[in-house]
Amino acid sequence: MLKEPGFLNNTFLFIMFSKRHIILSLSFAIWLQLFTATRSQTAVDDKSSQEEAYSQAIAARSRAIVDKLELTDEDCVQRTEQLIAEQYRALREIHDSRDAEIASLKDTAGENEQRVGVLIERVRQDSLIKQFNLHRSFVAQLAVELNSDQVNGVKDGMTYGVVPATYARYLQKLPNLSEDEKRTVLAFLIEAREYAMDAGTSDEKHGWFRKYKGKINNYLSAAGYKM
Template identity: 50%
Template sequence: MHPRLLPALLVILLSVAPALRAGDTPPPPPPELVQRADKIVAALQLADAAQAARVSDLVARQYAALRLVHETRDTGLKLAGELTDKTEAEQAKARIKDTATARQAALHYAFVAALSAELTPAQVDGVKDGMTYGVLPNTFKVYQEMLPNLTAEQKRQILAWLTEAREHAMDASTSDEKHGWFGKYKGRINNYLAQAGIDMKQAEKDMFARKKTKQDN
């Protein structure tokens, strides 16, 4: 390992998201994150302005905390990639990713708990959908339109997997990464449906044919 890289790499490995000391006031989130949070919370149409402000602050601070984790992770991975020993490099990358994942999980559960103290379960789902571009409800709707004869159990399983995908996507660093989580779970869903004898390509063609017939009438 390059001696000049070791100190910086260890700092990144051991403190992916530095904790504030007791009594410290966290810095305000960047304006663009506040704006993003305000838009998500506005969709909830909360009647209590003070409550809306609190929830928006929670969302903005979650975005800021995740950004710190992601930026620190990416810096660490870049440094690890400069190591000449490939085995050491891969071990360092794995540790950096594991540390970042653990920190994301801690932030995730604390964030959901804080939201749940302010909002109803349906409103919490609204925030989660806002943070993931509404992919869950839109995708679930498409599956039901494409496959009108889905059983109750199939619908339950599809929704469960999309919900799991959303939990991961909430913590992702980019739009592509968020959509990637849904893509991964959609692949699982499609395999599940194929095992039940459903031809997804034909189902899609049939859906578009039904829509065209409806438009023509």
């Protein structure tokens, strides 16, 4: 039996619509795949660019620190620059890992804030231990390449020269300091520098010096000086 023309037309339209739908679906799928791949590649490129910029920044910073040491052995210059740059990078890895763990714990805190607070403090302590071990190894490697004054020069370079500048200001403002008091003030500043070397930002570095300036002022106030 022959089918009615209307039925044939409807069948034809259905087939054409289905084909069009399939083509559109495939086109969208291809576009989505290309879009996702492009975004992924862009993210990779951005990360690569950021890493390159960071590498250049710490290399320039390390070079500026070593330049002030006035070393004459070019091989020693290169090794020292590399040591400093690697220290900056290793510290960043410790800080980034710490911050990521803390952020993750805060996101899952919910109502158990006290428990999460304990875990966050544990993360901070673990990070400090890693920093301490890294710091000790770094200073030891510097001591192989440099004399004590040059090692201190690196430490001052990594902390913006705060120790000599601040110590000079104390001596200027308080010319009557005894030798013991001078040594105590300098010892506080040097201790602050050891912590500041491992800080991740400029503000954190200066924060350590602010803390120890407070200790110095308390010490000098107790000794009878008007601070």
